[in-house]
Amino acid sequence: MPYSHRFRVFENCDSASAQVAAEIAQLIRERAILGRHVVLGLPAGKTPVPLYEELIYLHREESLSLANVVTFNLDEYIGLPASHPGSFRAFMQRTFFDHVDIPAENIHFLSGNVSRAEATSHCADYEHKIAAAGGIDFQILGIGRNGHIGFNEPGCMADSRTRPVTLFDMTRRDTARWFPGIERVPNRALTMGCGTILEARRIAVLAWGSRKSRIVRRAIQGPVTADVPASYLQAHPGAIFYLNSSAAACLKSK
Numbered sequence: 001m002p003y004s005h006r007f008r009v010f011e012n013c014d015s016a017s018a019q020v021a022a023e024i025a026q027l028i029r030e031r032a033i034l035g036r037h038v039v040l041g042l043p044a045g046k047t048p049v050p051l052y053e054e055l056i057y058l059h060r061e062e063s064l065s066l067a068n069v070v071t072f073n074l075d076e077y078i079g080l081p082a083s084h085p086g087s088f089r090a091f092m093q094r095t096f097f098d099h100v101d102i103p104a105e106n107i108h109f110l111s112g113n114v115s116r117a118e119a120t121s122h123c124a125d126y127e128h129k130i131a132a133a134g135g136i137d138f139q140i141l142g143i144g145r146n147g148h149i150g151f152n153e154p155g156c157m158a159d160s161r162t163r164p165v166t167l168f169d170m171t172r173r174d175t176a177r178w179f180p181g182i183e184r185v186p187n188r189a190l191t192m193g194c195g196t197i198l199e200a201r202r203i204a205v206l207a208w209g210s211r212k213s214r215i216v217r218r219a220i221q222g223p224v225t226a227d228v229p230a231s232y233l234q235a236h237p238g239a240i241f242y243l244n245s246s247a248a249a250c251l252k253s254k
């Protein structure tokens, strides 16, 4: 696939997010007419916030119902109860789920509270739930500065499945804003695998700002390598990066 098919550049994160929200809304409405549900894979983090805001706006102001939406979040810290403000569960609830009409039973999360002994079967069960829902129609992703997707850190395999992982220090530093200090950021997490993510029918990767520009270039135009897990997306015919101009600044034009 030519490079230019792998990304779209927008003036700012709001216009990029509005485009992705419009695509999601169209899918939701098309499926609603057929009486079918839509399965979304969702990320936490700062990047998707304008997307969630736009979907909330469409729900409130343009009568978009999300009643036929089923969600699977990408990842969760190990060792945090769902009620901890730093958990991705709590983040998603206050940022998105509290403001739309997705039925509670349609919302799925990996639990940060499982014991080491239970983690493997909990992750396998998550994969079964995704399969039972019909697979992920539309996966939204952010990207870490080291190229991680979900919590699939550099070195992970392209066919990795949902599993417990150890977080890199850069990842813990980058997410420390939700915690009183970096030492309080858990160093283990559960994440959907790269293989799980690559099975989604469509994938939108969102990235904003110059701090993501170098890794965006390596993900889109560099070699496919475990050093940059997001580069695995080059093999997916339906994966597109949605960028603002500063995140796209390092891309070669051809």
Ligand code: GLP
Residues within 6 Å of the ligand: 043, 044, 045, 046, 047, 048, 074, 075, 141, 142, 143, 144, 145, 149, 150, 151, 171, 175
């Ligand atoms: C976190 C999440 C990822 C997210 C990434 C980028 O660690 N596990 O799913 O995409 O980091 O975060 P942000 O959007 O805040 O830059």
